[in-house]
Amino acid sequence: MEALDQAAPKIRLDGISKEYIVPRTGQRTLAIADVSLDIVQGEFLCIVGPSGCGKSTILNMIAGLAEPSAGTVAMDGAPIRAPGSERGVVFQDYALFPWKTVRENIEFGPRFRSDARLGAAERDKLVRHYIDLVSLTGAEHKYPHELSGGMRQRCAFARALANEPEVLLMDEPFAALDAQTRLILQEELLRIWGEDLPRAERKTVIFITHGIDEAVFLADRVAVMSNHPGRIKTVMDIDLPRPRRESLRATSEFQTLADEIWQLIRREAYEATIDRR
Template sequence: MMTVPNEPKIRLEHVGKMFDSFVALDDLSLDIRPGEFLAIVGPSGSGKTTVLNMLAGLDRQSSGTILLDGKPIAGPGPDRGVMFQDYALFPWQTVRGNVGFGLTHGPAGAGLDRAAREARVARVIDLVNLGGAEERYPHQLSGGMRQRVALGRLIANEPEVLLMDEPLAALDAQTRLVLQDEILRIWRQDQPAAERRTVVFITHGIDEAVYLADRVVVLGSRPGRLKAIVDVDLPRPRNEATRATAAFADLSRSIWELIRDEAIRATVE
């Protein structure tokens, strides 16, 4: 990795985004540290997806600067992997084909011979617990398994930065909890920070943000803007016991208090 210690992996400086005259995001400044797990929460319409799309290089800011490793983001790149809530799998490809798609067809596989690609796909399938399902097609999988495939496809490309927009929102509550732990494992929760990937994870779930993240960015709406950055100083590795601690409840409550008024307003308008 080209990460320079003590330099932010991603730096947003006074970033704004307009859609015509509508301000979707107003003056967001934020440093994301290398190896950090950063969660973003906020009511609907607070600009969360807008931020992620700009980090992915799928959309461009109207004002301000976004730097990745000190260089402006000019478009999508293999250094960043993106996962959405409804990440479409290729229906004509098996689990193995979907996980390996980027390696076979994209820049991530350049320089790897066939044996190395196959070995990496096998390792990733193991990592996301899809062993035994390699030859199945997406329509033969549960929602949770499909998101594991999407997660596997993301990991197989080995991007330095993982950008996830509500990746678990469509899943049932139990599956969501299981995949939260998978995501922490894949992020390398057990490794020193220098070994970890950088994650930007958008979620509606305050508990989910607190469970996963090192810091939680709270956005407000109308216009979308930074409201607070909350440090989550819960020890790692986190596990089921973490959710039962008073510190966990306190953090969740304080974040809820930051967004409660706007969240309630959003339900009555």
């Protein structure tokens, strides 16, 4: 791995906690406690953990959609206080505009972003590039309801990329897809991310999943979370060669890493199946 540890962090989570207070009842939930983590430029970091352990809470704070109750979240050394086009978000449920075509969805950011006034020709070129990159050429004029789940997620991905973000935040983007489509999109994501580019030219990706195999296949590092309150239990290096191809999944190196992570979260996963509230 190329000197992951020595670089200044792209994203820094420093002692963050988040407490939710339900307005009507005043009930408090400490969703995450004292989470610290540095993510460097060009890194692909996966966060895994049982349902309800605070994965989305962390991602939303990096996105600027929520504020920590304590601690700081910073990008390139500056605190994150609001959403910004340098951070693109892809959610599980596509979040496409249903009344806009594929093309119009992808074009939305480049057209309306206040800091990027592209000319029509430039914008057209940019949008075409991302449509091609995610292999949606030919489907530009379809509406989201006319697309398969996989194609919708390709469109959501292109829409996030068209803002040319430095950091991509992905919250279980493949969780609603069937198993085959999910495997295909995992490889596609790595291709689009630029596995063969130097680290400095790659986007920084923070990818949330509850799939252990998915995390091992994609990540440079996997942060494993525990529950009640959510904490980062361990961060594991995934020293598997890139580019990663389907055949990697059958290797003993891959299986060993996946097993190690499973042992770590097994107890938590078990407890999450028992509702103690």
